[in-house]
Amino acid sequence: MVGRNEVAKLAGVAPSTVSNVINNTRYVSEDIRKKVLWAINELGYEPNYVAKSLRSRRTKQIIVFISDLHNTYYADLCQGIIGTLTLHGYTVAIAVVSDPSVDYYKEYFSRQVDGIINLSHIFCAEDLFQKFLGHKVAMVNCRPYDEIGSVSIDYLGAVSKFVDKLVARGRKCVGFINGGTMESVAGDSRYYGLKAYLQGKGVQFDGNLLINGNNQYANMVEFGYESMKILMQRSPCLDGVFCINDMIAFGAWTYAAEAGKVIPRDISICGCDNIFFSDFAGRKISTIAIDKVDYGIRCAKLLLAQLNEDGELASTMRQDIYAEFIDRGSV
Numbered sequence: 001m002v003g004r005n006e007v008a009k010l011a012g013v014a015p016s017t018v019s020n021v022i023n024n025t026r027y028v029s030e031d032i033r034k035k036v037l038w039a040i041n042e043l044g045y046e047p048n049y050v051a052k053s054l055r056s057r058r059t060k061q062i063i064v065f066i067s068d069l070h071n072t073y074y075a076d077l078c079q080g081i082i083g084t085l086t087l088h089g090y091t092v093a094i095a096v097v098s099d100p101s102v103d104y105y106k107e108y109f110s111r112q113v114d115g116i117i118n119l120s121h122i123f124c125a126e127d128l129f130q131k132f133l134g135h136k137v138a139m140v141n142c143r144p145y146d147e148i149g150s151v152s153i154d155y156l157g158a159v160s161k162f163v164d165k166l167v168a169r170g171r172k173c174v175g176f177i178n179g180g181t182m183e184s185v186a187g188d189s190r191y192y193g194l195k196a197y198l199q200g201k202g203v204q205f206d207g208n209l210l211i212n213g214n215n216q217y218a219n220m221v222e223f224g225y226e227s228m229k230i231l232m233q234r235s236p237c238l239d240g241v242f243c244i245n246d247m248i249a250f251g252a253w254t255y256a257a258e259a260g261k262v263i264p265r266d267i268s269i270c271g272c273d274n275i276f277f278s279d280f281a282g283r284k285i286s287t288i289a290i291d292k293v294d295y296g297i298r299c300a301k302l303l304l305a306q307l308n309e310d311g312e313l314a315s316t317m318r319q320d321i322y323a324e325f326i327d328r329g330s331v
Helices: 004-011 015-023 030-043 049-056 073-087 105-110 127-134 154-170 189-200 220-234 246-258 294-306
Strands: 062-068 089-095 113-120 138-140 150-155 174-177 240-243 267-268 286-290 319-322 324-325
Touching: 004 030, 062 319, 073 089, 073 294, 113 174, 113 294, 127 138, 127 319, 138 267, 150 294, 154 189, 154 240, 154 286, 174 189, 174 319, 189 324, 220 240, 220 246, 240 246, 246 267, 267 286, 294 319, 294 324
Parallel strands: 062 089, 062 113, 113 138, 150 319, 174 240, 240 267
Antiparallel strands: 286 324
8 A cells, every 4th residue: 555655755855844734834835845746646555534633623614504595695705715715625514504593503513513604693502612622613694793713804894885875865763673682683684783873863773673584485685675675564654675685675676676766866775795796787785895815815824823733722703894885876
């Protein structure tokens, strides 16, 4: 059986260099890397990842939680995560977590993953979170608004600009469509920022015009459509709506148009996430945006910073990124 030493001999390098190339653990020049990869291919060498995982107590498996397969927002985030982690020899699996009554973290506790990156609004219970840490599992974004092990999006500046546009148009009755539970949005700067900035401009935020998500609808576009119907029934004077994502905004716009409303003459609509179809001709949705691929890369790098080769976990602090308001004329 061909081993690491045979590869090293053929490539003319040390065995440790072969390990560094395979595991991406240390810098190796491009010329040396090509020699090692050539020798691996020439000899048909297959690294024994099972034996390696037994020695290192690492499986090289990462799980990523997302809320919705229909929303292309997650595709961009996962592009950054997967591209970064695969360069370091990790395999990434995607799990859809959408039902708050299901303990997804408990289900994955026994599956021997090295880390979890949470992109959903479903968080880990504190007692189970501590158990994960005790088993040396790296955790990113797994506790709400955590000061450690998280990449946080600050929406306040973008929301402030959105509110300025609403006020400039004289809007007085503004709704909020949230895709998750009240618990998931309570500490979200999109929600509390909108309330604070509206009230600061003398516009009262009516809690009756907050629509929270549930699992009744097949996708977020349908949910946005039905939520807009409810908002317009509750308040015929509705003249502004913020949607927690662009798919909801697309559905909200569709219902408003069917009800005879002209956007933005009659109602201002803003989404969030800047997914690709939010800029379609004929229905350009104003939105709040981040660099989604960069966000995914940051999450992956934060997770990698926690994982040590000796099997221990390193502590990492929260990182903040700042969203921007993109005005496409729907507000």
